Amino acid sequence: MKHLVESWKYPSILLLGIGVSNLGAWVYLIALNLLIFEITGSPLAVAVLYILIPLATMFTNFWCGSIVDRLNKRNVMIFLDIFRALCLFLVPWLLDASLLLLYIIVFLINMATSMFNPTSMVYITKLIPSEQRKRFNSLISLIDSGAFLLGPALAGVLFIIGTPELGIIINAIALFLSGLITLLMPNLEKQSQAINKDEEKLSIQLLMKDFQIVMNFSRKSVYIMLVYFLFSSVIVMTAAVDSLEAVFAKEVLSLSDSDYGFLVTVAGGGIIVGAFINTLFVKKIAISFMIGLGSTFVSVGYIIYSFSNSFFIAALGFFILAFSLAFANTGFLTFYQNNIPVDVMGRIGSLYGLVEATLIIISTGIIALLAQVISIQFAVITGSLVMLLISVILCTLNLKSSKSNYYQPTRLEKLEVN
Structure with missing residues (x-):
């Protein structure tokens, strides 16, 4: 104790x-x-x-x-x-x-x-x-x-x-x-070097050097970065589809403000239940299953929601996607921490985060355009189907038995020893 x-x-x-x-x-x-x-x-x-x-x-x-x-x-x-x-x-x-x-x-x-x-x-x-x-x-x-x-x-x-x-x-x-x-x-870095040393000053040369470091790591760790990119793409699509959430509820499902508020509450309940169960059984669930199946069921929830024509069906979709998100996020965070070296983690996370933000803006714009030109439901269905396709590819990669070593908590520690 x-x-x-x-x-x-x-x-x-x-x-x-x-x-x-x-x-x-x-x-x-x-x-x-x-x-x-x-x-x-x-x-x-x-x-x-x-x-x-x-x-x-x-x-x-x-x-x-x-x-x-x-x-x-x-x-x-x-x-x-x-x-x-x-x-x-x-x-x-x-x-x-x-x-x-x-x-x-x-x-x-x-x-x-x-x-x-x-x-x-x-x-x-x-x-x-x-x-x-x-x-x-x-x-x-x-x-x-x-x-x-x-x-x-x-x-x-x-x-x-x-x-x-x-x-x-x-x-x-x-x-x-x-x-x-x-x-x-x-204070884990008492001896940390300050960035104000001449050779460490923030400059275009330093940024280019760090960009090259990230690219070299990406080339050497194709599987890790592919999982990273595909999971990020799922998150990008959730952001794009969510941008039409309120409009979809009002225009397609004809919900009142109070009904829409209750729909959001159902999603909150799904997150709480998923996170609680995740906390109880986290040690018994493999990281690969958490990422792969978690992402897939998030997409399934969005598919149910996008094809819904009533409050009940939409609420079911919301609950499933919110419930599954807790597992997917936990699995991905653990995978990321176990496979990205801490000395380059900031640079990798920042540069790929930049790509993710750019994709969110582009995909949100495309979804909004589809909603304007064709219909809101068509736009949401299209976004959800793209999300499902990406998550199925991700799940296939996660569950490959030949890649099981990437999901071991001590993988980086073993590499450092070797």
């Missing part, structure tokens, strides 16, 4: 920080949407907020990996949390000043988030021993799903007793607390 408590001391603190940050993020997202719409009365002004997310990723990811892999990860995480908190504190005072300035602040927050994600991934991989990663990732999935349900509910309570501005301030405080919690974590 003493060993168990000791081994989960820091992972538990980290999970607390992630939970606090995720809850705050949901409150911020809903509050900002309401505030922008209240000020402008324009759905387009609200849509710009969602466009800023992949744009920030595209602007940030081609260079941030080079910084992430060379700096102290814990210190970067603390800095980014506090930076985002300070930016959020400015938001309520900018609402009446300038919409453009507000968008710039939101863009900076999204840039910091884009940089935080690969940084935290590297730190988590270094902190969590290989044999604990599946369990830890399943708990992250449970926390994410809990935030998905509790975040909007917390936002609703805050808006009843206060205002959306209060929700923004609450998220700023949550991020500040997350930074303080990270201060309690061990």
Whole structure:
């Protein structure tokens, strides 16, 4: 018991920080949407907020990996949390000043988030021993799903007793607390070299050198990067199809606002149930099954939803896709951590994240065009079928017996020894 408590001391603190940050993020997202719409009365002004997310990723990811892999990860995480908190504190005072300035602040927050994600991934991989990663990732999935349900509910309570501005301030405080919690974590890179050395200064030459490193790793690790790319493509298609979710519910299924809200709640229930079962049985399920079958059933859920003509069928599809997503995400995160060396993980995650953001913008545009030119249901069905095709190919790759060594938790450790 003493060993168990000791081994989960820091992972538990980290999970607390992630939970606090995720809850705050949901409150911020809903509050900002309401505030922008209240000020402008324009759905387009609200849509710009969602466009800023992949744009920030595209602007940030081609260079941030080079910084992430060379700096102290814990210190970067603390800095980014506090930076985002300070930016959020400015938001309520900018609402009446300038919409453009507000968008710039939101863009900076999204840039910091884009940089935080690969940084935290590297730190988590270094902190969590290989044999604990599946369990830890399943708990992250449970926390994410809990935030998905509790975040909007917390936002609703805050808006009843206060205002959306209060929700923004609450998220700023949550991020500040997350930074303080990270201060309690061990400094794993005390001897880390700073990037301000002459040979390590951020430059075009350094970026080209790092790009070559990522390409060389990709060529030597074709199977790993193929699994990475196919899983990312499934996520890209979910984002594209989700962009029409509200319109599909209103125009195709003829749902009222309350019915649509209940449909989203069903998805939240699916995530919670899936994440809970995933946490209970994570040790007994192979990583390859979690990725392959999880992704396939996510696609099956979208197929059911896209062909639905009633609330019940759509709700069934939502529950299946949300339930399966918990397994797919846990499996992929564990696969990623077990197969990508930590010294290049930031650069690989950032560059491929840039590709993913670009594909999200392109695929969302294509889906929207199909909805405009042909029909909403045709667009959603097409996106879901493409997703199913990709996930079946991914599942076939995952379940190849000849590739089973890629799903062993100690694979990288064995390679380093050899």
